[in-house]
Amino acid sequence: MQYLAEIEQIIEEKRDQFIALSDTIWECAETRFEEFRSAELLCEALEREGFTVERGVGGIETAFIGSYGSGKPVIAFLGEYDALSGLSQQAGLAEKQPIVRGGNGHGCGHNLLGTGALAAAVALRHYLERHHIAGTVRYYGCPGEEGGSGKTFMARERLFDDIDCCLTWHPGIDNTVTTETSLANYQVYYKFKGVSSHAAASPHLGRSALDAVELMNVGVNYLREHIIPEARMHYAITDAGGISPNVVQAEASVLYLIRAPKIAQVEEIYQRVCNVARGAALMTETQVEIVFDKACSNLVPNHVLENVMYRNFTALGTPTYDDVERELATRIRASLSDAERNNVEDRAIREMALSERVRPLQSEYVPASMGGSTDVGDVSWITPTIQCTTACWVVGTPAHTWQVVTIGATSIGHKGMLHAGKVMVATAVEALEHPAIIAQAQAELRDRLSGGAYVCPIPPGVKPSALK
Ligand SMILES: [Zn+2]
Numbered sequence: 472m473q474y475l476a477e478i479e480q481i482i483e484e485k486r487d488q489f490i491a492l493s494d495t496i497w498e499c500a501e502t503r504f505e506e507f508r509s510a511e512l513l514c515e516a517l518e519r520e521g522f523t524v525e526r527g528v529g530g531i532e533t534a535f536i537g538s539y540g541s542g543k544p545v546i547a548f549l550g551e552y553d554a555l556s557g558l559s560q561q562a563g564l565a566e567k568q569p570i571v572r573g574g575n576g577h578g579c580g581h582n583l584l585g586t587g588a589l590a591a592a593v594a595l596r597h598y599l600e601r602h603h604i605a606g607t608v609r610y611y612g613c614p615g616e617e618g619g620s621g622k623t624f625m626a627r628e629r630l631f632d633d634i635d636c637c638l639t640w641h642p643g644i645d646n647t648v649t650t651e652t653s654l655a656n657y658q659v660y661y662k663f664k665g666v667s668s669h670a671a672a673s674p675h676l677g678r679s680a681l682d683a684v685e686l687m688n689v690g691v692n693y694l695r696e697h698i699i700p701e702a703r704m705h706y707a708i709t710d711a712g713g714i715s716p717n718v719v720q721a722e723a724s725v726l727y728l729i730r731a732p733k734i735a736q737v738e739e740i741y742q743r744v745c746n747v748a749r750g751a752a753l754m755t756e757t758q759v760e761i762v763f764d765k766a767c768s769n770l771v772p773n774h775v776l777e778n779v780m781y782r783n784f785t786a787l788g789t790p791t792y793d794d795v796e797r798e799l800a801t802r803i804r805a806s807l808s809d810a811e812r813n814n815v816e817d818r819a820i821r822e823m824a825l826s827e828r829v830r831p832l833q834s835e836y837v838p839a840s841m842g843g844s845t846d847v848g849d850v851s852w853i854t855p856t857i858q859c860t861t862a863c864w865v866v867g868t869p870a871h872t873w874q875v876v877t878i879g880a881t882s883i884g885h886k887g888m889l890h891a892g893k894v895m896v897a898t899a900v901e902a903l904e905h906p907a908i909i910a911q912a913q914a915e916l917r918d919r920l921s922g923g924a925y926v927c928p929i930p931p932g933v934k935p936s937a938l939k
Contacts, residue, residue, distance in 0.1 A: 472786050474598070474900045475893075479787070481594040482892050489892070490885045492516055493586035497562070497880040500554035500575035503615035504937040506533045509552040510612055513537075513585055517610055520593045529628035531935055534621060535612035536630065539596040540605070544635035544909055546899050547609040547854070548592045549847060551616045552585035554578070556938060560876035565802035567873045576876040579617060580642030580863055583879055583888040587861075588639055590892030595899050604903055609634070613846070615935055618658070620765040622846035624935050626853060627927040634854040635909050636776065638899055639847055640891040642875075642884065643860030644815070644868055645826040646789045648781045650833040651841035653848050654703065654730035655737045655769040657928065661687060661748045662710075665757040667721035677719025681712045683755040684723045690747035691727075698740050702731040726764070730844055734768050734928050764936060766928035768848040771919050772836055775912040776857035776898070781832040783897035784859060789827050790886035800824035800883060803865045803874055812867040825883065826862040843870075852925035855912035859894050863887030 482489070496509045510533040514524045517537035526535045559574030560567065569576075577583075592610040599606060611630070615621035625631065641649075663684055668677030691704055698704075705728045712720025729744060731737045745761055752759040792800070804812070804824045815821045819828065850856050863884045868874045878884050902908045 475786055475897055478594055478598065478896050478900065479893055481597050482590050482889055485590070485593065486889060489586050489590045489889060492589070493582045493885065493888060494880050496552050496582040496585060497577050500559070500577055502556055502575055502938045503553045503617050503619035504531065504533055504621070504935050506552050506614050509585070510535060510614065513550065513552060513589060513612055516589060520596060522596070522610065529625045529630055531614060531621065531624060533614040534625055537592065537610040537612070538607060540599055540607045542605050542607060544903065544906070545607040545609060545633055546595065546903065547611055547631070547634045547637045548588040548895060549611050549613050549622070549637060549639035549850065550585035550588035551581040551613050553581055553615055553617050553619070555617055555871060558871070558873060558876050560873040562877055562880035563799065564877050565799065565806055576873070577879045578871045578873070578875050580875055580879050580884065581616065583642050583863055583884050584640065587888040587891040588895065590889060591638065591895035591899070594892065594896040598896070598900055606903060616846055619935055620767040620846040620929070621935065623765065623767045623849045623927065623929050626849040626925070627929055631850050631853045636902060636912055637850055637854050637856040638895045639856070640859045640861065640895060642863035642887055644862060644864045644866045645817070645820055645830050645860060646784065646828065646862050647830040647860045648777050648784060648832055649858040649860060650772060650777060650836060652732070652772060652836050653770040653841040654732060654844045655734040655767060655848065655928070656728055656730040656844045657737050657741050657766045658726065658728050658764040659741065660709070660724055660726050660762040660764055662724040662760040662762060663722070663752060663757045664760070665719070665721050665755065668719040670717045670719050674719060678756045679719050680723035680757050681720035683751045683757045683759065684708055684725045686754055687725060687748050687751035690750060691744055694743060694747060699731060699736060702736065702740055704729050704740070704744065732769060763930055763933050765933070767844055767846040768852055768928055770845065770848040771851040771916060773855045773857055773912050773915055775908060775915050776855055777832060779901050779908055780857050780859055780894065780898040783901060784829050784894045787890070787893055787897060789829060789862065790890045791827070792825055792883065796883050797824065799881065800865050803878065804867065806874060807865070807867045811869060815867050820866050823866050826866055849925070849927070852920065855916045857898065859891060861887040861891040861894070
């Protein structure tokens, strides 16, 4: 593992550039499919390193691919850079303090994610050049992960088809090789149309779309008992038909997110939710329009790559922290509730402010253990895909909180980001130097799919949508 020192040196030499890039994206805090500045900053950083960049791939303005080198194998890194609405927060504080009230914030750490993956791509590009190794390094700029499934749209356009293996990461509370499995999902609008009327003078002439939404939700809440326990159904009323109680609401919409361990299970539950919606429309004499918004597939794990990444991760160790960082982490930890702190199942880190271990590799896959979904799932059906997390957040911090935003532009977040870059590139170098690893990883993927091929769960014609 002589390459480790060289990889660390390549990333450390460019440390300040990567940190500045991540911090600028943190400041931009652009939400899904509107990450114009963030995407451009990443594209320019790749071009400065000699990558050829194709912008606007797959018909998505903020999606791009940076390439360096030529021929096989093709090693890809996935980067994200979208923020979340309503999570504006100042950096490095242990209390909630928005920069702009109601503004956007990087509440999932994707400023670190996109830059850490870029650091890995840049380091691999230099390593290939120095050692005259054949192959292609790609960086996929993947927009709209948060509620947008950008990668799934990119997969529909077959942008990942010729990759030999793929690496990515996510900021987290611990240093792990990801063995958690995610939930597949569909996101669908149910838009009801009725007839407006004076709610007191002529209610009998009105047909309420809002009633239909409410009845649909009641119906789905009854359906809950009769679906598999691992499935999840959540909804948001995106249009309640206005703010006047004296008007029978003629239009109302509800957005559903339906999740289950396997995409086929999601499809089955979705059909039943559609029947509930049609039933609500029948009851209220309204019409329902079903508008498919997006979907993503469940993650397909890869033991071969997990073992390679774990070997490299344990050899690299974890970031270390100084007293100032520990003190900040302790204060942020104090801002978490007991319930949040106790939500950490792993006793080895539960009482800590910052994890300084690499979690032992989990040998068994627990269905839906990630608890959420990721569009990395779609890529993992197409090519062997591996992910890690590094400790960028205080132990117990839930994703999508101000505590994630505040730490995302501090030296704690930066250290986790650069470390993730090193772990990914080390894994890629080992795979490149031992082609059998890639062949075995691909054989494992074929095996796990048992002859099945990837089918994009987003129907043709559905377009990515920005936050409305
Ligand atoms: Zn995320």
